[in-house]
Amino acid sequence: MTDEAQDRPAPIRVALSNDYEIALLGLAQMLARHPDQVQVVDLTTLTTMPREADVILFDTFGRLPDGDQKLRKVVAENTGKVVVYSWEEYPEEAALQHGAVGYLHKGLNAAQLVAAIVALHDGNPPRDADGDDDPVLTWPGQALGLSQRESEMLSFITRGLTNEEIARRSYLSINTVKTYIRTAYRKIHVSSRSQAVAWGYRNGFDSTDDTGV
Structure with missing residues (x-):
């Protein structure tokens, strides 16, 4: 193994959480473009992640922000940092009140999303999006x-x-x-x-x- 390979940090282990597996497939494809930075270890509808994850990306598709008990359970039952992935209709304030450590907008493209996940994992605020690529939008239907x-x-x-x-x-x-x-x-x-x-x-x-x- 070369010194460069030894110095390279391991990819961040990311679990994807939502009530609909079909809603997670496109998101997993986005993250798979950057295997040197993130590794998707689970696509799950459960509240407890089957595998240990550094970051849990909680997709709010099909969820309402008022009293989101599932998000609270995901936060309580796991050690990974829970980050909400959503539109404006699920406000950042609600995500943080439910215990998430961060909030990422679904308008991010793949590179921007990965960069933001890395930043939150490292305890840094995500940079403002400045890429020109179109976001990859996926949802059932x-x-x-x-x-x-x-x-x-x-x-x-x-x-x-x-x-x-x-x-x-x-x-x-x-x-x-x-x-x-x-x-x-x-x-x-x-x-x-x-x-x-x-x-x-x-x-x-x-x-x-x-x-x-």
């Missing part, structure tokens, strides 16, 4: 033309939440929620909530989470 928010609304409906519950717990207005749901229905060619729930179960939108959405 994207191939069908669903936006991230439309896809999340379908996940909430499949889990049995009412429009009022979604609005209250996501800090969105009821009219905004209804608009997302209407446009999602058009894209998946359904006209009722029962049809949307059936579509959700057929297409992997039923959640593995048992801690409450």
